[in-house]
Amino acid sequence: PTIPREILSLKDLEAKCLETMAPMVRDYLYDGAEEGHTIRENLEVWDRWLVIPRMMRDTSNVNLTPRTHQFNQSWSLPLGIAPSAMQQLAHPSGEKATAAAARSMNIPFGLSTFSNYTIEEVKDAGRDSVVGLQMYLLEGRRDLNIELMRRAEAAGYKAIVLTVDSPVPGNRPGLIKSNFVMPKHMKFRNFSEDFGGPLDQAQDTQFNDDSTTVAIANDTNPDSAAARTPEQTTKSRGNQLIVDSSINWERDMTWLRENTSLEIWVKGILHPLDAEEAIAYGASGIMVSNHGGRQLDTCVSALDVLPAIVKQVNGRVPVHLDGGIRRGGDIFKALALGADFVWIGRPVWWGLEVAGEEGVRWVIQTLKREFEVVMKLMGCRHVGEIKREMMVTKSGLLS
Numbered sequence: 001p002t003i004p005r006e007i008l009s010l011k012d013l014e015a016k017c018l019e020t021m022a023p024m025v026r027d028y029l030y031d032g033a034e035e036g037h038t039i040r041e042n043l044e045v046w047d048r049w050l051v052i053p054r055m056m057r058d059t060s061n062v063n064l065t066p067r068t069h070q071f072n073q074s075w076s077l078p079l080g081i082a083p084s085a086m087q088q089l090a091h092p093s094g095e096k097a098t099a100a101a102a103r104s105m106n107i108p109f110g111l112s113t114f115s116n117y118t119i120e121e122v123k124d125a126g127r128d129s130v131v132g133l134q135m136y137l138l139e140g141r142r143d144l145n146i147e148l149m150r151r152a153e154a155a156g157y158k159a160i161v162l163t164v165d166s167p168v169p170g171n172r173p174g175l176i177k178s179n180f181v182m183p184k185h186m187k188f189r190n191f192s193e194d195f196g197g198p199l200d201q202a203q204d205t206q207f208n209d210d211s212t213t214v215a216i217a218n219d220t221n222p223d224s225a226a227a228r229t230p231e232q233t234t235k236s237r238g239n240q241l242i243v244d245s246s247i248n249w250e251r252d253m254t255w256l257r258e259n260t261s262l263e264i265w266v267k268g269i270l271h272p273l274d275a276e277e278a279i280a281y282g283a284s285g286i287m288v289s290n291h292g293g294r295q296l297d298t299c300v301s302a303l304d305v306l307p308a309i310v311k312q313v314n315g316r317v318p319v320h321l322d323g324g325i326r327r328g329g330d331i332f333k334a335l336a337l338g339a340d341f342v343w344i345g346r347p348v349w350w351g352l353e354v355a356g357e358e359g360v361r362w363v364i365q366t367l368k369r370e371f372e373v374v375m376k377l378m379g380c381r382h383v384g385e386i387k388r389e390m391m392v393t394k395s396g397l398l399s
């Protein structure tokens with residue numbers, strides 16, 4: 001399948017996707033925490049900034065590559081594909097299609113632990129583009145985390161991306177209402193045990209945003225948690241994997257560093273002092289993110305906290321951002337406020353649903369084309385020329 005010619009923007013593609021996407025999958029893709037304020041915030045924040053272009057700067061040749069290497073590689077754009085779980089929901093080739101598209105466009109891809117294809121299969125499909133394995137720390141099953149890391153190392157991944165914004169899954173009433181379950185023919189193939197069964201919707205069980213079987217176990221006491229070793233935490237319940245709500249900087253960053261040779265990136269930072277913690281505990285990079293508005297409702301957008309985080313980090317490690325990137329101009333604005341690199345989540349699913357690998361490629365190509373035009377109109381010949389002074393907030397114009 002190809003993308004119909006009347007589709008010109010990611011917004012058009014989204015509309016096309018929604019014509020065919022199964023309601024249950026749509027609910028999973030779009031659902032956010034509670035009332036969805038943060039989801040809306042993630043989309044609206046870009047329009048609060050207006051750009052001030054420079055003229056007559058010979059932009060006949062524009063270089064779109066990132067200022068510096070990321071994951072020790074050079075990429076065609078300061079854009080990557082963020083980890084999102086269960087991509088077979090959008091297309092039978094799932095993460096393999098996404099990784100292949102990333103590879104063909106020379107941009108990086110992060111694989112969710114809760115993928116429907118394995119660490120190795122996805123690496124094969126995306127080769128050098130498959131740089132990161134995203135992980136949650138699993139309560140009482142650090143053996144599984146260690147196994148995942150061993151496999152990622154052996155397969156040639158560069159980084160473990162630790163998602164730190166999910167000590168518990170967010171409050172997600174929408175997903176419960178829509179009775180979301182992963183279809184039986186799909187599996188969490190990174191696990192040899194069968195964690196992919198249909199969910200038993202017990203009272204104390206809620207869906208994690210990222211998997212049907214990651215459940216909340218609220219019987220842990222957060223005060224005593226830090227004192228326990230990972231191995232001492234409760235075993236996973238039945239065939240459910242439980243995210244570890246005792247996750248903390250001191251114990252778990254130390255544990256990760258002792259247990260993998262890969263770079264450790266921290267995903268889900270929103271406070272400058274957490275960026276400081278991440279660096280203090282040896283993070284190789286920081287991803288400023290609110291998990292696409294799926295975890296904590298009314299929390300800030302990544303863009304709003306980016307300048308303070310960039311100031312705090314002061315160039316010690318790369319600062320990446322995700323959430324609500326839908327246009328080439330959004331990439332520009334994130335870079336103007338100091339991001340080294342940005343990532344997209346949901347748009348990939350629109351591409352997958354409409355045209356599989358080809359659709360994901362179309363998404364990347366479209367953002368690339370838009371970004372290039374914006375660069376030229378802004379008078380920027382390379383990303384190093386994108387400057388904070390080229391933007392004002394709407395309210396800033398009044399002063």
Ligand code: FNR
Binds near residue numbers: 163291
């Ligand atoms: C996600 N995200 C996510 N993050 C993560 O660390 N592990 C995961 O397994 C998932 N799974 C997931 C599934 C789906 C369907 C979505 C939409 C998102 C969050 C993701 O990495 C990223 O932070 C956001 O998607 C970025 O926001 P946008 O681009 O979707 O607005």
